[in-house]
Amino acid sequence: MKNIKLIFCSLIYISSLSANASDFTLESGVMDWSHKAEKVFGKQRSENAFVKLHGYNATDFGDLYGNVLIEDPDDQEEMGIEVVLIGQINLPDSDFNAYSQVYVKNEPDWSETIVLPGVSWDKVFDNGLYFQSALALNYVIADYRGLGMSGWENGYNGLYFTLTASKDFDIFDNKFSVMWNQEQYFFRDDIYTDITGEQRSFGFNGWLVLDWHVTENFGLALSYRYSNNNMGVKGYSDGVFYSLKYKF
Template structure:
């Protein structure tokens, strides 16, 4: 059975449409992350109105699929500049809709860094109406440097992970759009990690709802609603709106 490429698995934006097997994608996107008051009151300039530029690519074949992106944030501010690297892969299990799943997500700022490795199983399927659905369950291994916060977290196994993704393309008049919604969940996390990372509570989640207007085959614009609860460095809820312009080669 031919598998579809899960190009919607993006640790920060996840804004690409699913591509057919044996396909590839390379794109560059730039925009603004406009975080809400809950985030800005807690993080200050760290989550306020922050620029980003991202290079992302994906490929897939009968063996499996691979997605990766590299993102720079706050490039105009040397004291705040950060980076993000995300690699997501699936290896097909026979002719079924199940896969071996792996993800490596690294986030760095001038005063801290964290790498999350997620290994497990996934299921994905594209339906006749074009709807793509994906579910993955994995173990979570973390390595981090929080020495700026006077913490000596050694890392290691950090509980479990679940993510689900839905995406679909559609038309309004003669205009092409796509919609992606994904949400990931963490549980069973280390108490010291929760204290140093700022997440606070054991169960945490974050996700995005992304509307993309495909103005041409190469040029598209996106509006993303990003949200998190007991995750992304803050106990409780915070959210924001992200605006992006993407060119696909």
Template sequence: MNKKLIYPLIISACLSGTCQAAMLAVEAGMMDWQSKASDYFGEAKDNNPFITLKGAVANDYGDVYGHVKWEDPDDGSYYGTEINVIGQINLGATDWNLYGQVFDKSKPSWGETNTMLGLSWDKSYGDTYLQVALAGHFVDATYKSFDANFEGGFNGGYVYFLASHQLNLFKQDFKLTWWQEHFFNREDDYLVLSGDGKDFGFNGALSVNWSFTKNLSFILSYRYAENNLGKQGYHDAIFYSLQYQL
């Protein structure tokens, strides 16, 4: 996935007059992985800085979200990139959509490109937003540390849900978000190479976004995974960051 594509797509859509809502932001912070992660992964998941560029655009036809994330930009041994693009195409006047996602993760010793294709449902209820997606999961992966190449292809199913709510407390704007994604019926070879171990796995995050000025916000997230993100069993982290939104 070309990192240069995300923002030109958003900008061009808005300049053409089809954009009804758009967001551009940069986020920087730390990933503070807890002992179940750091004891297993070492410095690869310990106290790791990150920088993320993110954007989204929506109109009558659907919406697109994308981000590019740099992990450990100051350490070549653990430096990694993450690119995620999610698109929904509205199915008429319903709350149902065609759903597509491409998620690419690259580290010095391994890399994965995950593609999810399926259906989604989303709806806003005042200050609350809900989204659910069901998709097939296709993966292309390389694991240099095992001197092995995963053949790739269909890798089971994918279920995703998200709930967010905006509120005002003490004249301050907050946004609460909870999302979780689930993988099932995955290939045995993939489970060995990825380290996930078991067929069913999930990961997610519970976050609080405090907008203390018009453009600046502080984000605190609890990040967790079970049989996912490279480890069998449970591991978790606290992410904290500052975000500047245009």
């Protein structure tokens, strides 16, 4: 919980910057997970309400992004918290950056903190397309208290590679944006994949998000989330999210 509090405070700081300089969004909706995900996780991945706070700030020095996701806010026994903080420091005279990400997931019976230091490349093209890729080392600090596991050792857990693309577009004077993100994990430790049930040293997960910007501040979002030997499920698993967004 100490890590979550620290990152949450960082996100509040991002929010204060974003209100003046960039982007600050509150999102709320429903996660509709597939039967396979529900079979593995039960009520933790079924039809779950969620609230998500996004903050983003870009400067000449670098970029900072964070979000706090609360799952099942209406059910204290199942409520989970996910926190992500991503930073890039621009390297001089190039599109390359020093990259870091901290991911924290806390459920009632387990928790994970993943630390990903590395390098990234990003660019906004003339047609408005934004593209980012990042390569990082993967370090895991976890507590699988509710899974009956012993012999777990925190530390290095392979490599991480991510791709992100996003673009704004108009249809009949309506403003939309689409975003795709995929994360790949390589050479993960057998102990980790056995504990999580993913059972393969390589796994990936991703998002495909379509936003309809109804007004300058209010929007609707449809998201498709998928994974393969990742997110605690062996093989392919997916879900569809429906949400409302308010941009400050």
